[in-house]
Amino acid sequence: MNGFDLKAALKNGERVYGCCTVSPSPHWPAMMAGTGLDFIFIDTEHIALDRSQVAWMCQTYAALGLAPIVRIPKPDPYLACMVLDAGAQGVVAPYMESLEEIRDLRGAVKFRPLKGQRLNKVLEDSSTLDEETAQYIAVHNRNNLLIVNIESVAAVEALDTLLDEPDIDAVLIGPHDLSISLGIAEQYEHPRFTEAMTTIIEKARSRNIGVGYHFSFGLDIAIAWAERGANFIVHSTDYFLVRDALNTELTRFRNKLGDPVRESAGGMESSGPAAI
Numbered sequence: 626m627n628g629f630d631l632k633a634a635l636k637n638g639e640r641v642y643g644c645c646t647v648s649p650s651p652h653w654p655a656m657m658a659g660t661g662l663d664f665i666f667i668d669t670e671h672i673a674l675d676r677s678q679v680a681w682m683c684q685t686y687a688a689l690g691l692a693p694i695v696r697i698p699k700p701d702p703y704l705a706c707m708v709l710d711a712g713a714q715g716v717v718a719p720y721m722e723s724l725e726e727i728r729d730l731r732g733a734v735k736f737r738p739l740k741g742q743r744l745n746k747v748l749e750d751s752s753t754l755d756e757e758t759a760q761y762i763a764v765h766n767r768n769n770l771l772i773v774n775i776e777s778v779a780a781v782e783a784l785d786t787l788l789d790e791p792d793i794d795a796v797l798i799g800p801h802d803l804s805i806s807l808g809i810a811e812q813y814e815h816p817r818f819t820e821a822m823t824t825i826i827e828k829a830r831s832r833n834i835g836v837g838y839h840f841s842f843g844l845d846i847a848i849a850w851a852e853r854g855a856n857f858i859v860h861s862t863d864y865f866l867v868r869d870a871l872n873t874e875l876t877r878f879r880n881k882l883g884d885p886v887r888e889s890a891g892g893m894e895s896s897g898p899a900a901i
Contacts (some may be wrong), residue, residue, distance in 0.1 A: 628714030635835025683712030
């Protein structure tokens with residue numbers, strides 16, 4: 626899928642599947658493209674990737690038919706433009722709680738290359754944009770997705786106002802941070818957490834906005850959220866998938882041969898480069 630196809634699928638309520646990658650290995654994109662993913666999630670908030678790595682990753686994944694979605698470290702329109710120039714087809718900004726943050730990101734993602742006072746006027750009133758320029762901008766940004774990270778009580782409480790901003794393609798829930806904001810850290814089956822997830826899913830889908838989550842710590846829980854209507858699914862992270870698969874197979878190996886099972890040097894706690 627490219628970004629244009631991904632936008633259409635999300636709006637129509639179709640489920641799309643991605644995975645977060647922490648690896649800049651040149652062997653990784655072809656492998657990931659062979660798994661049936663629709664998009665790839667590149668996280669520069671928690672993962673140490675430099676600008677050149679992000680650029681070649683975006684270009685390579687896009688060429689292989691996986692829309693590259695990049696999360697920037699903060700809701701900064703200049704950072705958004707930077708990753709879009711690198712080849713990103715969607716931008717996520719973390720911990721968004723205000724209409725101003727969403728509007729700034731919207732300007733960068735949906736109205737490039739407009740900037741400054743001209744952009745501010747358009748964001749206040751899109752009818753101020755002449756037809757020729759409007760057509761140019763629509764074509765220029767046709768593959769760009771505007772994705773809002775909702776991961777706090779404040780964001781949930783302001784959700785109706787936030788989602789009324791035009792041009793939002795998807796909401797990405799951050800379950801880890803949301804659980805902490807709710808005061809029930811990592812209790813993903815707690816009734817208050819389920820209520821918050823259900824509220825976000827229902828309000829987003831009622832506006833034909835895609836909604837999903839990045840979650841690495843329980844397939845059954847993640848499936849249950851999709852059954853409630855979430856359709857933008859960032860399943861786990863290659864870091865956790867490789868770690869867990871290796872741990873499972875080595876444990877089986879040692880058990881079969883009667884060798885002692887060793888404790889992981891780093892433990893098996895949920896923390897890691899992509900715990901959100």
